[in-house]
Amino acid sequence: MTQAADVDVASPEPGVPVAPIAGRSPWRLGWERLRRDRVAMVSLLVIVLIFAFALLAPLVASLTGHDPNAQFRQTGLTPDGLPEAPTSEFLLGTDDLGRDILVRIAYGARISLLVGVVATVITIIVGVVVGLAAGYYGGVIDTVLARFVDVVLSFPFLLFAVSLVSVTGPSLWIAITVIALFSWASVARIVRGQVLSIREKEYIEAARSLGSSDVRIMALDVLPNVLAPVIVYSTLLIPIVISTEATLSFLGLGVPPPTPTWGGMLDESRNYYQQAWWFVVFPGSALLLTTLAFNLFGDGVRDAFDPRADRLMKG
Amino acid sequence: MTAQTGAAPQPPVPGGHVPSGEVLLRARDVVKYFPVGGRGWRGGSREVVHAVDGVSLDIHRGETVGLVGETGCGKSTLARCLTRLYDLTSGTVEFEGQDISRLDRRAMRPFRRNIQMIFQDPYGSLNPRRRVGSIIGEPYAVHGIADGAERKRRVQELMELVGLNPEHYNRFPAEFSGGQRQRIGVARALALRPKLIVCDEPVSALDVSIQAQIINLLSDLQHEFDLTYLFIAHDLSVVQQVSTRVAVMYLGTVAEVAGADPLYDTPRHPYTAALLSAAPVADPDRAQSRERVILSGDPPSPVTPPSGCRFHPRCPKAQDDCLHLEPALEPRLGDGPEHVAACHHPLADGERLPTGAAVVSAEVTGADDVAASTPPDGEEQP
Numbered sequence: 001m002t003q004a005a006d007v008d009v010a011s012p013e014p015g016v017p018v019a020p021i022a023g024r025s026p027w028r029l030g031w032e033r034l035r036r037d038r039v040a041m042v043s044l045l046v047i048v049l050i051f052a053f054a055l056l057a058p059l060v061a062s063l064t065g066h067d068p069n070a071q072f073r074q075t076g077l078t079p080d081g082l083p084e085a086p087t088s089e090f091l092l093g094t095d096d097l098g099r100d101i102l103v104r105i106a107y108g109a110r111i112s113l114l115v116g117v118v119a120t121v122i123t124i125i126v127g128v129v130v131g132l133a134a135g136y137y138g139g140v141i142d143t144v145l146a147r148f149v150d151v152v153l154s155f156p157f158l159l160f161a162v163s164l165v166s167v168t169g170p171s172l173w174i175a176i177t178v179i180a181l182f183s184w185a186s187v188a189r190i191v192r193g194q195v196l197s198i199r200e201k202e203y204i205e206a207a208r209s210l211g212s213s214d215v216r217i218m219a220l221d222v223l224p225n226v227l228a229p230v231i232v233y234s235t236l237l238i239p240i241v242i243s244t245e246a247t248l249s250f251l252g253l254g255v256p257p258p259t260p261t262w263g264g265m266l267d268e269s270r271n272y273y274q275q276a277w278w279f280v281v282f283p284g285s286a287l288l289l290t291t292l293a294f295n296l297f298g299d300g301v302r303d304a305f306d307p308r309a310d311r312l313m314k315g
Numbered sequence: 316m317t318a319q320t321g322a323a324p325q326p327p328v329p330g331g332h333v334p335s336g337e338v339l340l341r342a343r344d345v346v347k348y349f350p351v352g353g354r355g356w357r358g359g360s361r362e363v364v365h366a367v368d369g370v371s372l373d374i375h376r377g378e379t380v381g382l383v384g385e386t387g388c389g390k391s392t393l394a395r396c397l398t399r400l401y402d403l404t405s406g407t408v409e410f411e412g413q414d415i416s417r418l419d420r421r422a423m424r425p426f427r428r429n430i431q432m433i434f435q436d437p438y439g440s441l442n443p444r445r446r447v448g449s450i451i452g453e454p455y456a457v458h459g460i461a462d463g464a465e466r467k468r469r470v471q472e473l474m475e476l477v478g479l480n481p482e483h484y485n486r487f488p489a490e491f492s493g494g495q496r497q498r499i500g501v502a503r504a505l506a507l508r509p510k511l512i513v514c515d516e517p518v519s520a521l522d523v524s525i526q527a528q529i530i531n532l533l534s535d536l537q538h539e540f541d542l543t544y545l546f547i548a549h550d551l552s553v554v555q556q557v558s559t560r561v562a563v564m565y566l567g568t569v570a571e572v573a574g575a576d577p578l579y580d581t582p583r584h585p586y587t588a589a590l591l592s593a594a595p596v597a598d599p600d601r602a603q604s605r606e607r608v609i610l611s612g613d614p615p616s617p618v619t620p621p622s623g624c625r626f627h628p629r630c631p632k633a634q635d636d637c638l639h640l641e642p643a644l645e646p647r648l649g650d651g652p653e654h655v656a657a658c659h660h661p662l663a664d665g666e667r668l669p670t671g672a673a674v675v676s677a678e679v680t681g682a683d684d685v686a687a688s689t690p691p692d693g694e695e696q697p
Contacts, residue, residue, distance in 0.1 A: 025446075206440050
């Protein structure tokens with residue numbers, strides 16, 4: 001009864017021995033598409049380098065011999081007390097307190113990436129859980145959760161952040177909490193919309209007719225099918241979170257000084273940028289390069305994994 | 316598909332049925348309404364779609380009951396009520412004598428092993444993100460039957476059984492053709508060795524050549540595993556081929572039930588006759604000469620079904636009593652208890668419906684609505 005019309009689309013890679021026929025998962029197909037996207041691959045490389053830079057920040061510090069918070073008042077400041085321009089000792093110059101900007105950018109990258117990744121992960125987890133529950137159960141649960149999402153989305157973010165920080169005082173974890181608190185709602189909305197269409201599929205009915213529990217259906221049948229837009233969104237969310245953290249730090253609501261952060265450095269440079277361009281350009285460039293790399297990579301991920309993304313519309 | 320005839324006659328039940336074999340599934344006055352429009356906690360409107368409106372049906376062990384009717388008549392909704400994918404608005408469903416119509420999902424689980432479904436859309440009914448082995452093995456996982464290597468062995472056995480290459484265990488649904496996907500669906504339905512399989516238009520979305528393969532597969536499996544089928548379709552020739560008995564549905568109610576051959580030879584209900592005359596005939600000469608009954612008007616809205624006999628606005632034989640009196644589903648014109656029709660003025664043997672004179676504004680959709688994209692009947696949910 002076997003049908004001969006069985007075209008072998010999934011021939012395993014050459015050289016792989018007797019392995020059973022491996023199916024090509026939608027994920028692998030997406031990854032193969034992504035790998036052919038040159039812009040995305042270059043962006044990925046940049047992202048990897050930035051991560052390496054952040055992880056190796058202590059190495060940068062020991063190579064230059066400059067602690068990120070050490071103030072070199074003799075060598076790092078001009079006789080007028082202004083920041084020193086890039087020299088062989090201070091490769092990217094110094095800031096207004098005579099600290100090495102290169103080392104501070106390296107340590108600032110740790111904060112930016114930490115906040116970017118942690119806040120995004122929290123955001124995604126909360127958003128996915130809320131969106132799944134709202135979309136799958138529908139009815140009262142959906143109404144309540146969806147209205148709650150609307151409320152959260154209508155909060156003025158900065159105002160809320162300012163008032164929260166004025167109560168608790170600025171810290172790294174407050175910054176992460178505030179960002180996650182205001183980002184999960186849009187993830188929940190995206191997931192809910194996807195779930196609403198997925199749950200009408202026949203394979204969900206099939207799972208029900210087998211006697212699967214709701215949790216099992218959500219985890220094995222619904223979630224994998226909403227994951228693609230979630231992954232796309234989270235790669236695009238990381239740069240937003242990073243610049244949000246920079247904004248908070250710039251406003252003095254993020255990680256308090258003297259911990260180096262990119263946003264904090266930009267804040268400190270405000271009074272000096274006319275005399276010391278390096279003070280604003282290098283931290284700003286670090287921020288720009290990071291968000292740009294994540295954004296371009298995110299675009300590539302979207303093109304590769306989101307079948308509805310219109311390739312012709314790509315800029 | 317052998318009818319187990321010659322069993323001791325049972326007293327005719329409401330809507331009388333073939334007294335063959337033991338009743339496996341017994342549906343009584345099954346009603347399913349869907350609210351129209353506004354949902355949410357303030358709970359929308361008073362209007363309801365009468366998707367299934369008082370259906371009684373017995374399915375005997377070992378038989379294949381065909382269920383036909385035009386799109387939107389409630390076939391698929393009825394199927395989902397019988398398998399308890401939907402909660403009933405009212406009525407009862409008994410499986411092997413046990414009332415399952417009010418059981419919650421936990422209590423339903425043991426019955427799920429005995430009642431399985433095969434779905435219409437071979438693309439929509441398989442999760443595109445799961446490997447075939449995991450899809451077919453899911454029943455074992457859900458019911459905690461077999462693990463690891465044992466599960467894999469069973470799944471590969473099933474794949475072989477339905478004509479798939481067991482080595483394709485790790486593939487994804489997208490790597491199979493429509494017919495092969497439907498085989499995957501059959502294997503999944505078979506995994507728990509159910510007693511009853513509800514086939515919801517299992518071949519409607521397939522090529523005609525593939526249809527025959529799947530139907531043959533289903534019939535082989537029926538003999539091998541002593542299965543009982545409820546076979547839903549709108550292709551009348553397919554239904555005639557596979558069914559022991561056929562039930563015709565119109566607008567949420569059963570119009571006629573009979574053995575496959577009596578129904579096709581001597582339809583009593585004018586709707587059945589019209590439906591049969593609309594079925595395409597493969598022979599062009601016969602197609603030329605046959606008389607098609609063209610019904611006037613569209614199927615009425617299931618939100619406000621007509622009074623009396625639901626078919627009366629389109630029925631060429633309708634008279635006054637049809638407007639007011641809902642006809643019972645019972646033997647007509649001296650038929651045995653196995654042939655019942657819900658009609659006050661049934662067709663005599665050889666009688667033909669008046670043709671031609673009727674206004675040609677719409678046709679009964681006998682088989683020309685094969686487009687698989689239409690949503691299941693009466694489904695108005697988000």
